[in-house]
Structures are given as structure tokens and as C-alpha cells.
Amino acid sequence: MKIVLLASECVPYCKTGGLADVTRALYDELKAQGIDVMLMLPYYKGVPAKGITSTDIEFEVLMSGEPYHAKVFRGEDGFFIYNETLFYRDGIYGYNGDYEDNDLRFAFFSKASLIALKRLGIKPDIIHLHDWQAAPVAVYLKNSLRGIEFYQGIKTILTIHNLGYQGIFDKRALRYLDVDETLFTPEYLEFFGKVNYLKGGILFCDAITTVSRRYAEEILTKEYGFGLHGVLLKRKDVIYGIVNGIDYNVWSPETDPHIYCRYSESNLRGKGLCKLDLLRELGLEPKRNTPVVSFIGRLTGQKGIELLEENIQFLLDAGCRVVVLGEGESSIKEILEKRHKHREGLFALKIGFNEPLAHKVYAGSDITLMPSLYEPCGLVQLISLSYGSIPVARNTGGLSDTIDDYDPFRDDGTGFLFDDYNASAFREAIKRALVVFYIKKRWISIVKRAMRKRFSWRDSALQYIDIYERLLKG
Numbered sequence: 288m289k290i291v292l293l294a295s296e297c298v299p300y301c302k303t304g305g306l307a308d309v310t311r312a313l314y315d316e317l318k319a320q321g322i323d324v325m326l327m328l329p330y331y332k333g334v335p336a337k338g339i340t341s342t343d344i345e346f347e348v349l350m351s352g353e354p355y356h357a358k359v360f361r362g363e364d365g366f367f368i369y370n371e372t373l374f375y376r377d378g379i380y381g382y383n384g385d386y387e388d389n390d391l392r393f394a395f396f397s398k399a400s401l402i403a404l405k406r407l408g409i410k411p412d413i414i415h416l417h418d419w420q421a422a423p424v425a426v427y428l429k430n431s432l433r434g435i436e437f438y439q440g441i442k443t444i445l446t447i448h449n450l451g452y453q454g455i456f457d458k459r460a461l462r463y464l465d466v467d468e469t470l471f472t473p474e475y476l477e478f479f480g481k482v483n484y485l486k487g488g489i490l491f492c493d494a495i496t497t498v499s500r501r502y503a504e505e506i507l508t509k510e511y512g513f514g515l516h517g518v519l520l521k522r523k524d525v526i527y528g529i530v531n532g533i534d535y536n537v538w539s540p541e542t543d544p545h546i547y548c549r550y551s552e553s554n555l556r557g558k559g560l561c562k563l564d565l566l567r568e569l570g571l572e573p574k575r576n577t578p579v580v581s582f583i584g585r586l587t588g589q590k591g592i593e594l595l596e597e598n599i600q601f602l603l604d605a606g607c608r609v610v611v612l613g614e615g616e617s618s619i620k621e622i623l624e625k626r627h628k629h630r631e632g633l634f635a636l637k638i639g640f641n642e643p644l645a646h647k648v649y650a651g652s653d654i655t656l657m658p659s660l661y662e663p664c665g666l667v668q669l670i671s672l673s674y675g676s677i678p679v680a681r682n683t684g685g686l687s688d689t690i691d692d693y694d695p696f697r698d699d700g701t702g703f704l705f706d707d708y709n710a711s712a713f714r715e716a717i718k719r720a721l722v723v724f725y726i727k728k729r730w731i732s733i734v735k736r737a738m739r740k741r742f743s744w745r746d747s748a749l750q751y752i753d754i755y756e757r758l759l760k761g
Contacts, residue, residue, distance in 0.1 A: 422488025
């Protein structure tokens with residue numbers, strides 16, 4: 288079985304979010320399972336040159352009749368597609384906003400990748416596409432390239448990491464996809480007068496996955512389908528939900544080099560020391576038996592920032608120390624910075640992504656907040672569980688699949704869930720968590736249960752392999 292993972296991001300080469308981590312983790316685990324797997328990535332300006340060498344493969348790619356030069360580079364784990372005009376820029380998707388020609392850039396990447404595979408003589412059994420940036424591959428294979436012998440029999444699987452990002456462009460993008468206006472209809476690529484790359488991938492791929500079982504169900508509804516629920520309903524028989532994993536070599540309090548003191552489920556003393564270290568580093572007032580409550584992630588509407596903002600005062604009044612670590616929309620930053628200005632010693636706001644500090648926040652927090660509007664999978668709660676930082680989260684998507692709501696009668700569960708997307712429902716879940724926090728015996732039992740939970744990439748990779756095998760069997 289030969290698999291190509293085709294994506295716009297992958298660590299350590301290029302990253303803007305979780306997609307890069309997921310691509311790398313899936314690649315590593317598939318390889319560990321003995322799968323013949325390789326990466327196909329764009330060669331951006333910021334990609335480190337170490338370990339990447341030039342090949343002698345160069346060719347022209349016609350995009351809407353215009354030739355664009357493609358050069359293929361080789362890395363230790365796959366290949367890179369380079370074009371100076373399209374990829375030698377600051378930022379992956381844009382700089383101070385999205386690049387206006389992202390439709391051209393990622394259609395070129397998809398088409399050039401297919402041509403490169405043919406020139407390299409590498410015919411994969413399956414090309415695993417990630418999000419809208421790679422979705423044009425499925426369109427090409429089922430349309431303009433379907434008569435070419437080399438491409439016949441290649442299957443495609445499309446993973447939707449976040450349906451909120453679809454790659455929606457002007458009608459000109461039809462020509463970049465090598466299709467004519469017969470496909471510019473609501474049944475195909477047209478989407479409210481625009482061309483939708485992700486929709487094309489959904490229609491023309493052979494199988495679809497999302498990053499949790501619950502999210503695979505939610506995207507079939509009007510509420511979570513972002514206008515594509517009707518298309519997805521037509522393809523529901525080939526949609527699968529597979530929860531992402533995390534790398535426990537990186538995210539484990541037993542081995543973490545970034546935290547003040549390592550600890551484990553059987554010896555939690557170090558977690559208390561990590562908590563004191565975090566408070567010291569952030570300039571927060573230490574106080575005996577005071578809960579440290581954190582938010583780590585993007586400061587965007589999807590993450591439920593409005594619900595967080597409405598409850599910060601409640602948390603402070605309840606005696607909590609509050610930590611917010613993330614980056615995102617400038618308007619949200621301004622609101623949170625105003626609150627921070629008057630709450631020194633109680634509320635710490637750190638703008639920007641700081642990985643060593645993130646490790647310290649996970650280890651030093653008692654509670655992690657995730658009031659997401661929607662959450663395809665979520666990695667924050669998986670890491671929080673590993674560090675015994677108990678999640679208070681909305682009952683949606685991957686949060687539902689990975690957090691067991693606390694039941695006080697059975698004294699069972701690993702977190703606190705709420706259903707309705709409003710500040711009041713979120714506050715009630717926080718209250719439930721704080722009540723149990725002060726019942727130390729119960730809280731410690733929740734922490735230990737949380738730390739025993741495991742979401743390994745091995746389990747996820749085995750599920751992907753099962754889908755690959757089923758595709759190959761038809």
C-alpha cells in the first residue's frame with residue numbers, strides 16, 4: 288500500500304495551526320505501522336532548507352492557459368513543489384490578510400503535485416487530501432486527468448479538519464480547476480455564485496473523514512454544515528469520524544522538559560509545584576487552595592471567546608487566578624487587554640503562541656476552559672487531560688467524544704460539559720467544577736482519571752489504515 292499525504296502544512300516545515308501537527312503525527316504513525324507513506328507539500332519561503340535537495344524535475348503547469356514553472360525538491364519524508372511567484376512570500380496563506388490569488392496558488396500546488404508524481408514514477412494507491420487547499424486533486428483526477436492511464440485507479444480520501452474553512456473564490460477559479468461552466472451549478476462547484484474548492488473535494492473524492500465521530504454527525508446538519516450539509520448528506524455513506532491523537536512523547540508531565548517539576552498520576556505533588564511556578568512566572572498572587580483557570584488557543588469566535596470574556600469577572604470574583612494564552616483577532620485582543628489592565632495579580636494575558644509557556648500553563652492549571660461554538664476535534668482538551676487540568680467545555684464535536692461529563696452521584700467523569708451556547712450555561716458548568724474542586728478527595732480522583740485517558744495516534748492511524756484497505760477493496 289503506497290500512500291501520499293498531500294497538505295498545505297506539516298511540522299517542522301510550515302505551520303499556522305493544528306493541521307501541521309496532525310499531518311506530521313499521522314505520517315509518523317503510518318510509517319511506524321509499516322505503511323509506505325510520503326508527504327507532498329508546497330515549498331514556501333519560510334521552509335527550512337536543511338535536508339531538502341533539488342531534483343532535476345522541472346515542468347510548466349498551465350493554469351487558465353498561463354504557464355507557471357514548477358520545480359520539485361526532495362526531503363527526507365517526501366517532496367516539495369516550488370514556484371517563486373506563488374510561494375516565495377511572507378506567510379503561508381497571507382500577510383495582513385489572505386492572499387487574493389490563493390485560488391491559483393493551491394490549485395497550482397494540487398495540479399503540480401499530480402504531475403510531479405507521474406514524472407517521479409511514483410503511483411500511489413491512495414492520495415490522502417487535507418482540507419480545501421488539497422481538495423482540487425480530487426477534482427482533477429475525476430475530470431481533466433481521468434483519461435490518462437497513470438492516474439487511473441488512484442483513490443482519494445479527504446479529511447475535513449474544519450468545515451468553517453472551505454476555499455471559496457470568484458468564478459475565475461473554474462478555469463484553474465480545468466473544468467468548464469457545466470460544473471458551475473449548485474449540484475457541483477457553484478456555491479452562492481462562487482467556486483468552492485472543498486465542495487469539489489467532497490463531491491469527487493472516494494471517502495471523507497472528519498476529526499471526531501460527533502463532528503462527522505454534526506456537519507450533516509444546517510447548524511454546523513456551513514452551507515454544505517446538503518452535499519455532505521448525499522455522501523454520508525462514505526463519511527467517517529476519527530478522533531485525532533496527541534504525541535505523548537511531547538505532551539506528558541512525566542517527561543516534559545519545559546515544566547518546573549515532573550509528575551504523574553501516582554505522584555501529583557509536582558503538579559502543585561508547577562502551579563506555584565506558573566503563578567510566579569506570570570506575576571499572579573499565590574493563595575492557598577485557589578484554582579488556576581486557563582484558556583489556551585486561538586482568540587476567535589469559534590473558540591467561544593465571547594463566553595469567556597463574559598465570565599472573566601465571575602471567575603475573579605470566585606477567587607480564581609485566570610490565564611489566557613493565545614493569538615487571534617485584534618478586536619478580541621483589545622477587549623481582553625482592557626480587562627488585564629485593571630486586574631494585575633489576578634488575570635494574566637499572554638498574546639502570541641509560546642510553546643514552552645503553553646506546557647507550563649497546562650501543568651500549572653487546575654481547570655482548562657473550552658467554550659467552543661463548534662470544535663471538530665480539539666487538541667487542547669486532550670493535552671489538558673494528560674496534564675490533569677480538568678476541562679470545562681461545550682458538549683460539541685470532539686469535545687463530546689473525548690470528555691466524560693462528571694456525574695456527582697457516581698463520582699465519575701473527566702470534565703464538565705454544557706450544552707447551550709451562552710454565557711449562563713458556561714457559568715453553570717464552571718460552578719459545578721469549582722464546587723468539586725474544593726472537595727479535594729473527589730477532585731484528585733477526577734484528575735487521576737483524566738490522566739489515565741489515552742488518545743494515541745496509533746489508534747487513529749489504525750482506523751485510517753482500515754479505511755485505506757476498504758477503499759482498495761472497492
